[in-house]
Amino acid sequence: MSLESVEKRRKMLIFSELIYKPTGEKITEAFRYFACDIDPVEAAATAGDLEALTRLPYALDEDGDRDTSSVLVDLAYTPSGSFVAVQPVQYQDYGPVPVAPTVILEGASAKALIASAKALGD
Numbered sequence: 001m002s003l004e005s006v007e008k009r010r011k012m013l014i015f016s017e018l019i020y021k022p023t024g025e026k027i028t029e030a031f032r033y034f035a036c037d038i039d040p041v042e043a044a045a046t047a048g049d050l051e052a053l054t055r056l057p058y059a060l061d062e063d064g065d066r067d068t069s070s071v072l073v074d075l076a077y078t079p080s081g082s083f084v085a086v087q088p089v090q091y092q093d094y095g096p097v098p099v100a101p102t103v104i105l106e107g108a109s110a111k112a113l114i115a116s117a118k119a120l121g122d
Contacts, residue, residue: 003104005083005106006018006021018076020078020082023080023083026078027077028078029075030074030075030122031074031121032053032121033058033059033067033069033071033072034071034072035060035069036056037071038071040052041072041073042088042100044056045073048105048109050086050117054119059071070090071088071090073086073120074086074089075117075121077114077117077121080111081113082106083104083105083106083110084113085102085103086102087102
């Protein structure tokens with residue numbers, strides 16, 4: 001599976017959106033920071049195990065609100081679950097660095113993970 005099924009459409013002068021071509025759906029982009037080392041995040045993400053990612057500790061502040069850390073996953077998914085993509089990222093020298101290739105799932109395998117993708121993105 002590849003990004004050939006994704007189209008970048010320009011909106012206005014500088015904005016754009018990603019469209020999943022087979023269904024015409026807009027792709028939602030999200031991210032989640034974690035309060036753990038990159039190793040379990042990378043292992044779960046590269047295995048496409050989004051359920052395992054939901055069980056890892058999220059980076060939260062003292063009020064329980066989202067916080068940042070050096071470890072995160074970038075997510076992309078369609079509302080119907082026809083497309084799900086996940087990539088583990090770690091900040092190194094103050095910049096985000098993908099630590100593994102993007103895992104792209106389509107069809108039934110993506111639909112099986114959409115609840116976990118939305119939970120991570122919320």
